Amino acid sequence: MCGAIQGGPSLDGVDVANQAVIQGIVTRDGEPVGNAYVRLLDRTGEFTAEVPTSATGQFRFFAAPGEWTLRTLAPRSASVDRPVVAALGSVADVAVTV
Amino acid sequence: MSRETALVTADWVEQNLDNDSVVLIEVDEDASAYDKGHIRGAVKLDWKKDLQDGVRHDFINQERLEKLLSEKGISNDDTLVFYGGNNNWFAAYALWYLKYYGHADVRLLDGGRKKWELDSRELTTDATERPATTYTASGPHDDIRAYRDEVIGAIGQKNLIDVRSPDEYAGRLLAPAHLPQEAAQIGGHIPTAGNVPWSKAANDDGTFRSDEELTALYADAGLDEGKDTIAYCRIGERSSHTWFVLSEILGYPNVKNYDGSWSEYGSLRGVPVALGDERGEA
Numbered sequence: 001m002c003g004a005i006q007g008g009p010s011l012d013g014v015d016v017a018n019q020a021v022i023q024g025i026v027t028r029d030g031e032p033v034g035n036a037y038v039r040l041l042d043r044t045g046e047f048t049a050e051v052p053t054s055a056t057g058q059f060r061f062f063a064a065p066g067e068w069t070l071r072t073l074a075p076r077s078a079s080v081d082r083p084v085v086a087a088l089g090s091v092a093d094v095a096v097t098v
Numbered sequence: 099m100s101r102e103t104a105l106v107t108a109d110w111v112e113q114n115l116d117n118d119s120v121v122l123i124e125v126d127e128d129a130s131a132y133d134k135g136h137i138r139g140a141v142k143l144d145w146k147k148d149l150q151d152g153v154r155h156d157f158i159n160q161e162r163l164e165k166l167l168s169e170k171g172i173s174n175d176d177t178l179v180f181y182g183g184n185n186n187w188f189a190a191y192a193l194w195y196l197k198y199y200g201h202a203d204v205r206l207l208d209g210g211r212k213k214w215e216l217d218s219r220e221l222t223t224d225a226t227e228r229p230a231t232t233y234t235a236s237g238p239h240d241d242i243r244a245y246r247d248e249v250i251g252a253i254g255q256k257n258l259i260d261v262r263s264p265d266e267y268a269g270r271l272l273a274p275a276h277l278p279q280e281a282a283q284i285g286g287h288i289p290t291a292g293n294v295p296w297s298k299a300a301n302d303d304g305t306f307r308s309d310e311e312l313t314a315l316y317a318d319a320g321l322d323e324g325k326d327t328i329a330y331c332r333i334g335e336r337s338s339h340t341w342f343v344l345s346e347i348l349g350y351p352n353v354k355n356y357d358g359s360w361s362e363y364g365s366l367r368g369v370p371v372a373l374g375d376e377r378g379e380a
Contacts, residue, residue, distance in 0.1 A: 012378055033213050048263045048296035049274045051327070052131075052183065054157075073302060092317045 006038045011091065020086040023060035024094035025053075025073055033059025033098060036074035043067045074098045101309060105208045106179055108219060108333040111228035114137055114271060121172055121228075124211070125182040125192040127335070129367045135221030137181070137348070139216065141228065145188045145335075149195060160235045163199050167235070172345065175237050181207035181214070185304040187296070191338040194355055197241055200236030209305040216303055242345065244328045244354035246362060249288065250369055252336060255380025257327040258291035258320070261340040267293040268331065269317075272364075281332060282364025283331025286371040287379035288330070292319040298345045312343055323350065330356040330363070 009023065022040065026033045038059040039050040043066060051059045063086040072080045077098040084092050114120045115138055122140035124132045126146070132142040143149065148166055151158055158166070172178070178201060179355070182189035186206055195203045201307065207214070244252075252258055265271040269285030298315055299307055306312070321327065327344060329337040334357030345353040356363075372378025 037212055037216070042263070042265065044264075047262055047295060052187065064265060071302070073212075073216060075216050079302065093151065 009054060009060055012081050016091060017089045020065050020088050020096065021060060021064045021091040022063050022068060022070070022084055022086050023091060024060070024070075024096060026057045026059070026074065026098060028074070028077070033074050035098065036072055038044045038096070039071040039073070040068040041071055045069065058080075068098065072096045072098055075098055099346040099349045101306075101347050104205060104342070105306065106205050107185055108210055108214055108217060111137065111179060111181075111207055111221070118329075119173075120176070120177045120179060122207075123178055123180050123189075124224055125180060125188040126211070127182075127184050130193060131183055131211070133223070133321050136221055136226075138220065138222045139226055140226065141172070142225055143170075143192055145191060146234070149192065150358065157195065157198075160237070161201065164233050165234050167233035168231050172233055174234055175203075177203045177205065179205050181210045183211045185212060185300055185339070187211035187335040187339050190342045191335040191357075194242065194338045194341055200238050200239060206346075209303055209342050211351045212304040222364070241351065241352075242341070242354055244330075244356040244360055246366065247356075247357075249328060249356050249358075249363065252328055253288060253370060254290045255325075257321050257325050258288055259316075259321070259327065259329045259337075259340060260287045260291040260293050261296040261329055261331045261337050262287075262293070262358075263297075264375065266353075268375050271291075281361045284371065285363050286364065286373045287360070287378070288363060288378050289370045289372040291372075292321070292332075292377060293375075294333070294340070295318045296339045296348055299340060306343065306347060313347055316344065316348075321377070326352040326354070328354045328356050330359040332360045333357070334359045 026036045029068050030062045034055040036053045042048050053059050066086050068084050070082045084094050122137050124136050125143045126141045179191035180193045260267050267287045270272040274282050329340040331337040337355050341355040344350045
């Protein structure tokens with residue numbers, strides 16, 4: 001795997017109009033991290049969901065409109081928190097560096 | 099049951115990789131995870147293809163379960179150690195499921211696949227070969243499985259624990275946020291159920307919190323140790339995780355998992371439903 005693909009995974013076949021999508025990519029030194037875990041925490045800091053990243057370092061959540069935090073765990077790294085705002089019918093793209 | 103008999107550590111698993119009477123079983127929501135790499139010697143169980151009937155909305159019957167485990171090379175006196183992704187949700191579900199069919203020695207790898215990966219421990223794509231056995235199941239053991247009529251009767255009477263996220267509990271979401279929104283006809287929760295998200299029982303790396311923290315967690319949520327308890331979520335996997343905490347780690351008696359969960363309850367006609375962050379009235 002050489003270099004990171006910009007943005008999240010393909011949304012082909014997903015009806016984005018009715019979803020509040022949060023997605024993105026986890027990289028280390030410019031390379032995608034395929035064995036990281038991304039957690040979605042709600043506005044109170046409560047865990048809502050978690051996904052492992054794909055081989056290309058990508059992840060996606062179908063959230064609800066509002067403020068969220070992405071917490072990324074990866075081998076040999078401290079966890080990284082990133083705030084994100086989701087809105088219905090739009091895709092929030094987040095790039096996480098560990 | 100207790101933490102010592104219910105959980106094993108990753109170090110313990112590594113020390114027992116060549117012990118034939120210890121069978122590692124990987125169970126994932128995404129069943130292809132095993133094929134991309136699994137702990138050496140682990141057997142794969144597909145929670146959907148292997149464990150669901152496929153026609154009726156229910157488990158496979160005892161006869162099919164016996165055939166399945168025999169083909170996988172599992173014996174009645176083996177120690178079964180379950181692990182998987184999603185913080186062991188589906189592994190806990192399979193453990194509960196095999197206990198329902200009477201397997202004696204079932205344990206969970208603390209932290210599951212995530213902790214194993216975050217520790218950078220070895221995974222392999224080598225196929226696992228185990229000679230076929232003749233497995234004999236017992237049960238079903240309905241003392242750990244709740245059905246809808248019992249759940250409706252438990253409103254205001256027993257401890258009901260909804261282990262979904264607060265937004266699912268309140269009816270703002272119908273499914274976990276990493277899945278397209280689908281499933282039950284309506285949102286909300288069973289009236290009088292407390293909301294203790296499964297995630298509060300686990301650390302970020304997927305390991306379980308200490309006995310003291312877990313005891314305080316459910317006590318603070320109003321769990322009455324003198325009453326029977328039913329845990330539920332959307333489709334019964336996350337609530338298996340909480341059933342495991344209450345029944346297997348903390349050793350509370352009379353804890354059941356309602357695997358029909360919200361996908362069933364939230365589609366029933368005429369049953370009481372509560373919306374919002376409050377428990378609601380019986």
